[in-house]
Amino acid sequence: MMGRQRNLVAFGFLTPNFIGFLVFVFLPVLAAIGLSFFRWDIFHAPEFVGLENYSNLLGGYWEDGTFQWNDPHFWKYLWNTLFLMIGIPVSMALSLFLAIVLNQQIRARNLFRAIFYLPTICAGIALLLLWKFMFNEEFGLINRALAWIGVRGPGWLTSYHWAKPSLMIVSLWTHMGGSSMILYLAGLQCIPPELYEAASIDGAGAWKKFTAITFPLLSPTTFFIFITSVIRGFQGGFESAYIMTEGGPNGATTTIGYYIYNHAFQWFNMGYASTIAMVLFVIILTVTLINWRYGGRKVEYV
Amino acid sequence: MSRKPTHLKQRWRHGASYLFLGVVGVGMLIPLLWMIVTSLRSPDSDIMDYSSLFPAPQPTLAQRDVRSPELLVRALVKEGRANPSSQAGRIWSRLGEKDREELATMAKTGGELDFFQAEALLEILNVLLGDPELYSPKVFPYPTLPADAQAILRDADAVGDACSRDKLAQLSKEDLGRLNRRLFETVFPERIAPAGSVTLENYKVVLTETNFGRALFNSVLVTVCVTFGQLVTSSLAAFAFARLTFFGRDKIFLAYLATMMIPVSVTMIPTFILLRHLGWIDTYAALILPAAFTVYGTFLLRQFFMGLPVELEEAAVLDGCGTLRIYWHVALPLSKPAMAALAILTIMGSWRTFMWPLIVAQTPEHFTLPVALTKFQGIFGTEWTFLMAGGVIMIVPMLLIFFFGQRFFVSGLRVGAVKG
Numbered sequence: 091m092m093g094r095q096r097n098l099v100a101f102g103f104l105t106p107n108f109i110g111f112l113v114f115v116f117l118p119v120l121a122a123i124g125l126s127f128f129r130w131d132i133f134h135a136p137e138f139v140g141l142e143n144y145s146n147l148l149g150g151y152w153e154d155g156t157f158q159w160n161d162p163h164f165w166k167y168l169w170n171t172l173f174l175m176i177g178i179p180v181s182m183a184l185s186l187f188l189a190i191v192l193n194q195q196i197r198a199r200n201l202f203r204a205i206f207y208l209p210t211i212c213a214g215i216a217l218l219l220l221w222k223f224m225f226n227e228e229f230g231l232i233n234r235a236l237a238w239i240g241v242r243g244p245g246w247l248t249s250y251h252w253a254k255p256s257l258m259i260v261s262l263w264t265h266m267g268g269s270s271m272i273l274y275l276a277g278l279q280c281i282p283p284e285l286y287e288a289a290s291i292d293g294a295g296a297w298k299k300f301t302a303i304t305f306p307l308l309s310p311t312t313f314f315i316f317i318t319s320v321i322r323g324f325q326g327g328f329e330s331a332y333i334m335t336e337g338g339p340n341g342a343t344t345t346i347g348y349y350i351y352n353h354a355f356q357w358f359n360m361g362y363a364s365t366i367a368m369v370l371f372v373i374i375l376t377v378t379l380i381n382w383r384y385g386g387r388k389v390e391y392v
Numbered sequence: 393m394s395r396k397p398t399h400l401k402q403r404w405r406h407g408a409s410y411l412f413l414g415v416v417g418v419g420m421l422i423p424l425l426w427m428i429v430t431s432l433r434s435p436d437s438d439i440m441d442y443s444s445l446f447p448a449p450q451p452t453l454a455q456r457d458v459r460s461p462e463l464l465v466r467a468l469v470k471e472g473r474a475n476p477s478s479q480a481g482r483i484w485s486r487l488g489e490k491d492r493e494e495l496a497t498m499a500k501t502g503g504e505l506d507f508f509q510a511e512a513l514l515e516i517l518n519v520l521l522g523d524p525e526l527y528s529p530k531v532f533p534y535p536t537l538p539a540d541a542q543a544i545l546r547d548a549d550a551v552g553d554a555c556s557r558d559k560l561a562q563l564s565k566e567d568l569g570r571l572n573r574r575l576f577e578t579v580f581p582e583r584i585a586p587a588g589s590v591t592l593e594n595y596k597v598v599l600t601e602t603n604f605g606r607a608l609f610n611s612v613l614v615t616v617c618v619t620f621g622q623l624v625t626s627s628l629a630a631f632a633f634a635r636l637t638f639f640g641r642d643k644i645f646l647a648y649l650a651t652m653m654i655p656v657s658v659t660m661i662p663t664f665i666l667l668r669h670l671g672w673i674d675t676y677a678a679l680i681l682p683a684a685f686t687v688y689g690t691f692l693l694r695q696f697f698m699g700l701p702v703e704l705e706e707a708a709v710l711d712g713c714g715t716l717r718i719y720w721h722v723a724l725p726l727s728k729p730a731m732a733a734l735a736i737l738t739i740m741g742s743w744r745t746f747m748w749p750l751i752v753a754q755t756p757e758h759f760t761l762p763v764a765l766t767k768f769q770g771i772f773g774t775e776w777t778f779l780m781a782g783g784v785i786m787i788v789p790m791l792l793i794f795f796f797g798q799r800f801f802v803s804g805l806r807v808g809a810v811k812g
Contacts, residue, residue, distance in 0.1 A: 096637060114685060121662035125661065212790060329747070364661050364662075366657075
């Protein structure tokens with residue numbers, strides 16, 4: 091085939107995907123960058139405001155010797171988003187532990203794996219509603235169980251202090267037996283058993299084997315799970331906030347994702363919402379670049 | 393070193409492992425089981441009362457019998473006359489002569505809840521509330537009448553009957569149904585199932601009396617179209633990236649991959665605006681098209697196509713196959729596992745996707761399951777039995793898909809991951 095003809099054939103194969111990519115990814119990204127310089131409520135004509143959205147979002151001023159953010163909500167919600175990500179290492183540790191326990195000669199291993207994976211399969215609005223019910227102050231299973239042992243449980247989702255931990259519990263329950271555990275299991279099965287045998291001969295105990303063999307050899311998997319979880323974490327929190335708490339109480343569970351949604355589709359501040367989205371984009375870009383810089387390097391020692 | 397202690401230690405460790413797995417497993421299962429149990433409970437049962445969770449089912453009232461007060465009146469007139477010793481008979485005997493006449497006429501004529509029907513219902517309520525013997529918690533499992541009914545009666549004393557009659561007539565369909573159901577069960581305690589018995593009524597109500605059935609259809613339609621679209625577009629592109637040589641192939645692919653990190657929140661606003669300009673908001677196109685292209689799927693299939701043996705392709709070229717035929721007759725049949733994996737991932741993702749349908753589906757006609765379920769919160773408030781039934785309906789198809797496609801599932805997950 092001639093080079094040109096070859097290009098043409100390949101182009102034919104790529105076209106359907108490219109059109110979708112162009113219309114629903116590439117152009118929207120450009121449009122979003124443009125939109126972030128406008129004020130627009132979609133009902134009237136857009137108004138060019140230059141960098142005003144950015145300064146409103148990220149800027150601040152001094153008042154009576156204290157620094158005030160122009161948009162304190164944004165920083166609070168960014169903090170919320172970060173706070174909810176504390177659950178990531180906990181969840182990963184539990185996934186790894188489950189995987190290690192499952193990787194022994196366990197009977198009914200597939201059954202256990204399927205049970206742990208159930209919440210991941212069911213994940214979505216239905217489970218969030220279920221947990222809203224579970225956490226219900228009056229009728230919820232959790233408070234009923236607590237009442238049984240004589241403890242009066244809080245209003246999990248309606249208390250400022252308990253709302254965030256409650257959401258973390260939900261996410262932990264949903265994800266700890268999910269894809270991370272499966273990935274860890276796959277990683278564990280790739281570790282040659284001779285290494286453990288050699289370690290046993292050298293007199294290494296279980297903990298030593300874990301720190302010297304298992305964990306280092308799994309570090310690429312760990313890194314992958316961590317980075318993808320962080321990227322997802324920055325964008326996450328919309329569904330649970332929308333379904334379970336409406337971002338409350340008092341903004342305790344509003345994340346950046348939910349804030350963008352509210353600005354765009356509740357208050358119709360398309361420009362400002364795009365600005366927040368661009369900032370989120372930059373954050374995620376940074377995480378991804380860190381991943382590219384360090385993720386390529388294998389951290390294992392064999 | 394003696395063997396016995398090691399052996400014992402190992403057994404201990406094994407036991408501890410099983411214990412740990414069991415505890416975690418039970419912890420995973422309990423909320424899901426509770427969801428199913430709740431969805432099977434009678435909607436009017438006392439949600440706190442688990443004492444009689446699984447008694448033998450008895451004939452229950454159909455929900456539609458209860459939606460219209462006229463049926464209640466008809467049954468009361470018939471039963472009250474025929475059987476004075478029954479609960480209905482005792483109520484009948486306590487009604488005034490005029491009310492009885494009115495109820496009897498009403499039972500004959502039927503029709504919508506009008507002025508007179510409202511008055512008759514009020515009378516029944518009055519009789520019930522005025523006589524603790526008829527309305528005792530022992531006879532009737534509910535401690536009180538619904539709050540709205542009590543409020544109406546309180547007003548009846550204060551403002552007069554006419555005003556509360558209007559109020560009764562203005563009750564929403566749901567409230568009236570609920571009130572009517574309580575009345576029905578008070579008048580005919582022998583005809584209801586005991587609180588807490590297992591019933592499929594929640595499912596029936598959710599599927600027939602709300603737009604959930606429509607949402608189920610929408611979800612299936614959208615999921616099928618999105619999955620089909622993704623399979624077609626990404627397998628074509630993946631084939632080009634893996635098997636064809638063309639100008640700047642690898643650079644284009646890398647740029648392509650890089651777009652995976654763009655957050656949804658960036659693209660969704662302009663996409664919404666674009667669809668709004670096209671007049672596509674609240675259409676199936678808006679639900680399907682933006683989701684029918686996937687970079688991830690292209691990546692996943694490309695990895696798989698790269699691993700296919702070149703010899704088959706060469707043989708096909710020798711036989712005079714064109715590129716399209718190689719794709720169709722060689723590459724696709726060989727990559728069934730990868731296509732299945734992508735299909736399953738797409739189905740599960742599309743089934744649960746929430747934010748986008750929430751934004752573009754604005755009338756119940758185009759709601760998908762997650763959106764419809766969310767709107768339930770507005771309709772049913774805290775009627776958890778209905779909400780949980782809706783949740784179970786949403787989850788079951790995913791469980792089926794998972795159990796039938798399990799082996800493809802894990803392989804699909806692993807392609808995207810680092811080789812561990």
